[in-house]
Amino acid sequence: MQEAELHDLADDADYAASQQQGSASLMRSDSSRRSSGSEPDGAEVVYLKDNVTIHPTQYASERISGRLKLTKQGPSLFMTWIPYKGQGSNAKLSERDRNLYTIRAVPFTEVRSIRRHTPTIGWQYIIVVLSSGLAFPPLYFYNGGVREFLATIKLHVYLVRSAEDANVFLVNDIQDRLQRTLSSLELPGAVGVASGLSSSLPVGESLSIANQERTDGGSFDGSASHVQNNGRQRQKVQDPARDLSIQVLEKFSLVTRFARETTSQIFGESHSDGYGASERRAHNQTPHNYSSSGISNDVEKVPDEVPVASDPLEFEKLTLELGKPRQAPLMSNEWSTFFDSEGRITDSEALRKRIFYGGVDYMLRKEVWPFLLGYHPFDSTYAEREYLVSVKKTEYETIKNQWQSISSDQAKRFTKFRERKGLVEKDVVRTDRSFSFYDGDDNPNVNLLRDILLTYSFYNFDLGYCQGMSDLLSPILFVMKNESESFWCFVALMERLGPNFNRDQNGMHTQLFALSKLVELLDSPLHNYFKQNDCLNYFFCFRWVLIQFKREFEFERTMRLWEVMWTRYMSEHLHLYFCVAILKRYRRKIMGEQMDFDTLLKFINELSGQIDLDATLRDAEALCVCAGENGEACIPPGTPPSLPIGDGSLYPQQDDDIL
Amino acid sequence: MSYAYLFKYIIIGDTGVGKSCLLLQFTDKRFQPVHDLTIGVEFGARMVTIDSKPIKLQIWDTAGQESFRSITRSYYRGAAGALLVYDITRRETFNHLASWLEDARQHANANMTIMLIGNKCDLAHRRAVSTEEGEQFAKENGLIFMEASAKTAQNVEEAFISTASTIYKKIQDGVFDVSNESYGIKVGYGGIPGPSGGRDASASQGGGCCS
Numbered sequence: 001m002q003e004a005e006l007h008d009l010a011d012d013a014d015y016a017a018s019q020q021q022g023s024a025s026l027m028r029s030d031s032s033r034r035s036s037g038s039e040p041d042g043a044e045v046v047y048l049k050d051n052v053t054i055h056p057t058q059y060a061s062e063r064i065s066g067r068l069k070l071t072k073q074g075p076s077l078f079m080t081w082i083p084y085k086g087q088g089s090n091a092k093l094s095e096r097d098r099n100l101y102t103i104r105a106v107p108f109t110e111v112r113s114i115r116r117h118t119p120t121i122g123w124q125y126i127i128v129v130l131s132s133g134l135a136f137p138p139l140y141f142y143n144g145g146v147r148e149f150l151a152t153i154k155l156h157v158y159l160v161r162s163a164e165d166a167n168v169f170l171v172n173d174i175q176d177r178l179q180r181t182l183s184s185l186e187l188p189g190a191v192g193v194a195s196g197l198s199s200s201l202p203v204g205e206s207l208s209i210a211n212q213e214r215t216d217g218g219s220f221d222g223s224a225s226h227v228q229n230n231g232r233q234r235q236k237v238q239d240p241a242r243d244l245s246i247q248v249l250e251k252f253s254l255v256t257r258f259a260r261e262t263t264s265q266i267f268g269e270s271h272s273d274g275y276g277a278s279e280r281r282a283h284n285q286t287p288h289n290y291s292s293s294g295i296s297n298d299v300e301k302v303p304d305e306v307p308v309a310s311d312p313l314e315f316e317k318l319t320l321e322l323g324k325p326r327q328a329p330l331m332s333n334e335w336s337t338f339f340d341s342e343g344r345i346t347d348s349e350a351l352r353k354r355i356f357y358g359g360v361d362y363m364l365r366k367e368v369w370p371f372l373l374g375y376h377p378f379d380s381t382y383a384e385r386e387y388l389v390s391v392k393k394t395e396y397e398t399i400k401n402q403w404q405s406i407s408s409d410q411a412k413r414f415t416k417f418r419e420r421k422g423l424v425e426k427d428v429v430r431t432d433r434s435f436s437f438y439d440g441d442d443n444p445n446v447n448l449l450r451d452i453l454l455t456y457s458f459y460n461f462d463l464g465y466c467q468g469m470s471d472l473l474s475p476i477l478f479v480m481k482n483e484s485e486s487f488w489c490f491v492a493l494m495e496r497l498g499p500n501f502n503r504d505q506n507g508m509h510t511q512l513f514a515l516s517k518l519v520e521l522l523d524s525p526l527h528n529y530f531k532q533n534d535c536l537n538y539f540f541c542f543r544w545v546l547i548q549f550k551r552e553f554e555f556e557r558t559m560r561l562w563e564v565m566w567t568r569y570m571s572e573h574l575h576l577y578f579c580v581a582i583l584k585r586y587r588r589k590i591m592g593e594q595m596d597f598d599t600l601l602k603f604i605n606e607l608s609g610q611i612d613l614d615a616t617l618r619d620a621e622a623l624c625v626c627a628g629e630n631g632e633a634c635i636p637p638g639t640p641p642s643l644p645i646g647d648g649s650l651y652p653q654q655d656d657d658i659l
Numbered sequence: 660m661s662y663a664y665l666f667k668y669i670i671i672g673d674t675g676v677g678k679s680c681l682l683l684q685f686t687d688k689r690f691q692p693v694h695d696l697t698i699g700v701e702f703g704a705r706m707v708t709i710d711s712k713p714i715k716l717q718i719w720d721t722a723g724q725e726s727f728r729s730i731t732r733s734y735y736r737g738a739a740g741a742l743l744v745y746d747i748t749r750r751e752t753f754n755h756l757a758s759w760l761e762d763a764r765q766h767a768n769a770n771m772t773i774m775l776i777g778n779k780c781d782l783a784h785r786r787a788v789s790t791e792e793g794e795q796f797a798k799e800n801g802l803i804f805m806e807a808s809a810k811t812a813q814n815v816e817e818a819f820i821s822t823a824s825t826i827y828k829k830i831q832d833g834v835f836d837v838s839n840e841s842y843g844i845k846v847g848y849g850g851i852p853g854p855s856g857g858r859d860a861s862a863s864q865g866g867g868c869c870s
Contacts, residue, residue: 426675433693543699
């Protein structure tokens with residue numbers, strides 16, 4: 001099997017060539033090793049490449065170049081990427097940015113895969129995905145060297161090309177038991193990865209179990225009093241989070257707002273963090289939340305069990321100060337004031353701001369959404385829009401006709417179409433059927449969902465159809481009530497959210513990675529908690545991000561949240577701040593109850609229907625203001641829902657830099 | 660509510676084979692054909708009694724579409740039982756079993772009990788996979804096998820409970836080292852059978868979900 005896979009790699013002409021280059025890089029590395037004195041003892045540099053660059057924003061001036069290295073220490077291989085200290089366009093690069101992006105000696109035992117992107121125009125880049133599900137930002141090789149990089153890795157660790165995608169290289173993807181044994185002989189460091197894959201418990205496990213047992217046993221052996229004492233003493237004990245808090249505040253330049261003494265006073269107090277809300281929930285279980293009812297008795301005892309690190313940002317205060325009160329929705333009389341005589345929206349910024357703070361009256365959504373989604377340009381006239389609508393209607397009919405004209409005989413020989421149609425048909429009857437617009441047998445609106453999704457899968461054949469899309473389309477069709485218009489609004493939305501549905505899940509991984517960086521920035525104790533509990537992949541936020549909180553709110557609230565996010569007024573990535581805001585509301589419960597990955601996932605799932613939209617929006621706004629450009633720097637360029645630039649790939653090149 | 664053990668189950672299989680309907684039939688004893696499609700994972704739970712011991716089943720109902728495989732894999736950890744479901748009226752859902760099984764073998768505990776379920780057996784007139792083929796596949800791969808119908812409830816109870824019995828028997832046979840609590844938790848179920856059926860619910864809950 002191993003031979004077959006090796007052959008699979010050798011089969012590729014590119015790869016064969018790179019194998020030769022690989023040995024060249026070994027020779028070259030000798031000289032580079034002498035020049036870099038920072039390697040730990042016994043570490044050998046086996047690959048070194050300068051001008052490997054990340055693009056934290058879309059602006060060329062903010063790119064960060066650095067040196068990529070592979071080092072070998074004993075049997076283990078490590079990857080390191082260090083940004084250059086202020087030179088050239090990086091003169092402004094702060095220590096904080098350097099620390100944020102620096103990749104320090106990541107062992108390949110923690111690497112899951114490497115994806116190679118080879119755009120026809122522009123630089124090659126790679127995305128390294130860790131076993132935890134985290135991905136590093138794309139590394140652009142300005143001086144080439146991707147093949148050499150992969151070839152070098154292959155000399156030292158087990159690397160195979162993915163059967164599903166020729167540009168994905170799997171690291172330590174060991175399925176055969178014999179290979180596993182062989183590999184662990186060669187690579188003692190690989191054991192961690194192997195055990196992660198075979199679902200043995202990670203090293204931190206025993207520790208968390210020990211904690212659990214301690215608290216679990218509490219009510220029986222009297223250690224409960226000890227535990228509760230811990231809780232009571234909490235406020236007297238010097239809180240290590242306090243210093244941290246001041247640090248974080250300094251990061252946000254908020255020290256001017258909160259004098260130091262105020263800060264320590266604030267952080268000395270315990271606060272509610274939305275705890276009341278979850279307690280109420282526990283008394284309000286639906287039968288489906290059955291399992292929680294079994295533990296309802298421990299809801300009361302939990303708050304005292306585990307001391308929780310304070311929130312470094314005193315959150316309620318921040319919200320009051322930075323999150324503005326929500327306003328009433330935009331109504332038609334006010335809406336009409338935004339237009340000039342020919343129907344142009346003259347001040348789109350003001351409109352977006354207005355909608356950001358209040359949303360849109362439900363009667364008006366049909367008119368407003370096409371602008372917010374980018375289907376209608378703000379500066380178009382009435383006449384232009386009317387024309388656009390009629391042209392687009394014809395265009396829609398043409399695309400729709402492409403699949404409608406497939407005869408059953410032709411379909412027999414068109415597996416991909418049959419499968420896609422089958423999938424869509426199965427899903428539209430499982431989308432919002434309890435909502436009156438889609439309920440009942442033979443509901444024509446369900447057929448419209450099907451037709452639009454199938455037409456979209458022909459309009460964007462590469463992306464096709466993926467579960468979750470029907471959730472995104474459903475409110476749009478409900479608002480627009482018109483097939484062609486709904487289609488084009490959906491197309492506009494998918495321009496931004498399409499990457500959520502990429503087969504390799506890269507769009508999702510990028511967003512979850514950005515989310516982890518934001519939490520690290522805005523609530524480092526919570527970040528550390530997730531880290532210790534093996535939750536850094538943020539899969540528990542997967543549904544939130546994939547379908548934009550569609551399953552977390554009832555229909556009307558979802559539409560309100562969406563139109564606020566679509567204004568892109570505070571940030572293109574308000575949804576990520578919204579995630580942080582929810583997590584912060586429940587941070588105390590999450591950490592206090594020592595939730596592990598499974599418990600956390602279940603807890604987050606069951607928050608559905610429990611989240612206060614307006615309050616969370618204010619929190620999200622406050623966090624966004626608070627994080628400022630440091631927050632935006634956490635979010636890699638091209639992260640959905642940012643529009644892809646240039647060639648339409650997820651991490652595209654910028655035109656001005658090609659030549 | 661107290662119980663002796665908590666078993667984590669995971670339901671896997673292609674999209675549209677009836678995973679969520681099987682769960683709903685088991686937990687709520689009803690069939691709901693217009694159930695929303697599953698994004699990510701949904702949870703259900705029910706108590707069963709095995710050998711006079713109360714056992715809580717915590718069931719993870721996963722999304723079936725291929726694109727979500729990478730995330731589904733993260734749910735296997737700590738599962739004591741898996742229900743691998745196909746639709747007897749759609750051949751391709753049977754053909755994909757091997758790949759689901761490979762995922763389960765690779766990402767779940769080696770001792771996980773796997774029950775193969777051929778769902779929708781009420782639709783015998785549209786059958787595309789014979790019972791014998793299902794049996795054969797199960798035999799070749801060491802799985803328990805049943806045909807069931809989430810719609811008529813035929814064999815649904817039996818499928819979940821027989822899986823629980825098998826897990827319970829493995830405990831009795833010492834396949835899982837429950838003398839050491841952390842080992843017990845490690846394989847995905849919690850609770851030491853005490854004189855009155857175990858510790859308080861929260862304790863078992865915590866242990867059971869431990870990953």
